[in-house]
Amino acid sequence: MEQNKYVDKLLKLTKSATSQFHTVLETKKQLEEAGFEEVALRENWDLKRGGKYFMVHHDSTIFAFTIGEEFEGEDGFRLAACHGDFPGFRIKPNPEIVTEGYVQLNTEVYGGVNLASWLDRPLSIAGRVVLRSEDVFHPEVRLVDFKRPLLTIPNIAIHLQKEMNQGVELNRQTQMIPLLGKLAEGEKKEGYFANLLAEEMGVKAEDILEYELNVYNFEEGCLTGAKEEFISAPRLDNLTSVQALATAIIDADRTKGINCAIVYDHEEIGSRSKQGAQSTLIVTILKKIYAALGYSETAFSNAIMDSLLISADVSHAIHPSYAAKNDPTNKAKLNEGFCIKEACSQGYATDSEAIAIVQQICEKEGIAYQKFVNRSDGSAGGTLGSIVSAILPVRTVDMGIPMFAMHSSREFMGREDQESLVKFMTAYFSL
Structure with missing residues (x-):
């Protein structure tokens, strides 16, 4: 099978992003090559419609955002967040x-x-x-x-x-x-x-x-399988999402509203840090963007109510040797699309309205997706989605690549699923 650009970018990132700091460094390089301008949190921001910007926080968190050329205060935010650290x-x-x-x-x-x-x-x-x-x-x-x-x-x-x-x-x-x-x-x-x-x-x-x-x-990632339909590599959790968000915010062409892509640190240990999703960083930055564009805090509060957050993190695929570990009616498989992750406990921060938005985008763009729910007698981890949505009360959807061997030193996924996630994120930032 011919290797595609989505696989190339992902494998390159898994080789170079060897710490949370290098995850941010490599993301920063991609943004700079695409014409994004760096700003600092301690400085006053002179932002312009049509501008593309990013900010690095303590070397291990990065926040990229674009402002539509036709932006108006009521347009709201398209937010997407993931993490760049790994076990x-x-x-x-x-x-x-x-x-x-x-x-x-x-x-x-x-x-x-x-x-x-x-x-x-x-x-x-x-x-x-x-x-x-x-x-x-x-x-x-x-x-x-x-x-x-x-x-x-x-x-x-x-x-x-x-x-x-x-x-x-x-x-x-x-x-x-x-x-x-x-x-x-x-x-x-x-x-x-x-x-x-x-x-x-x-x-x-x-x-x-x-x-x-x-x-x-130190081992490099590679394609595997009879038709090279799989990827085996270190740090797929969560560099799959990092690369998807970076590609999408670079390639998207939305003229209205503000797009934001955030790569947080410390998700694997609970997110409770100045660089983590439990910090007030996202609120501070979004308010600062609105203030730099001349809008009041009231206008910011109004815009939040029509905003949406995607929490991008990997999911569990049904394993052929451990099939009983998965929910009996919601079975995600490799190479059948990214997963929408649901949990009534809000371990995954999803609600029906937000999921309906995602599904309609996928249907409109012809993007494959699946749904993942934990077995009722067990759990399979949480994400930063519920953490951020508690700080910033916006509609939220958890999603990510289905995979085997999560949190192993080398993980395993379907190559087609990276393409589905990138295409969704690009459409999300464009429509």
Whole structure:
């Protein structure tokens, strides 16, 4: 099967977006290439109709927006939000653990990780490093990505743990510690990792004050299946949505209203942070846009009532080996369209009016979609949709790509579903 542009963009992003900071960096590059102008939250904004803008918040959240050339205050917002972080491991301070001469890095688990899926894989390191500066209130901040396999979490041989295939619990502190290297005779462990990091960045080890560093799966994504109808790749949750939103807001041609695409951080750990969906960031920015265009807060409040939010995050496809895990009448399948996700608990923030809007867009544009609902005797996670809609009371729909192996170090999806999500988001931002 011939590879299409939607697959190309997604696979490129899964290779380069190796931390939440790199997710934002790569999104920013796409926006800048498309002519978007960067603005800063601490500055006054001079916005114009027909303008395209973006704002980066603490390096790990990005907010892009366009203003229609025929914009009027009552037009309202078309909002779409997703997250750019992913489950994995973060390196702790003073990380060196030395046992029998082997150097391991002490890590903490970030999000709901399928631990076993990280064993015996080539792993690397990426994230943000903060350096000493002359102005103590403005330290120097740099991103780093080693872009080579540095670490492994080796499994134990089945000969030494014969009950392995019966299901063995992995201890996060003792059995999931990545192996970095082996000390030479007489070599000290102190500063082992700091020196490696300093050498990679071309700085002095003593100038490294702090860091936020991911351990990430170094393997690249690829097409698989007899007809190359599937994608296997790290970080599909939730780079599928990041790329869909970025492509859509760049390609859309709506002349009325304001389109907004947000990539949040910290969704995998609950969204409760200054960069997360539980912050007041979205309200602050939308109000600032309206004020910069000369409208009152009352006009903003009125416009919100005719606005819509899409919460874009991956969904669960029915697995052929675990079919009983899914709802008996709502079974999402790979390559049959993106999923509209529903839950009366509001774990997915959907309502019938908002879903009807999505369905009509799909019918108008000939876009495939499916519906996903959890089994009544279980749950399958939540999203930032219900969080944002509690802060900003707009009609909201949760949707996303159906997939297998969610939260594994390598995930699995249908290639056609990315196209359906991108086409929907583009139509949503255009109609």
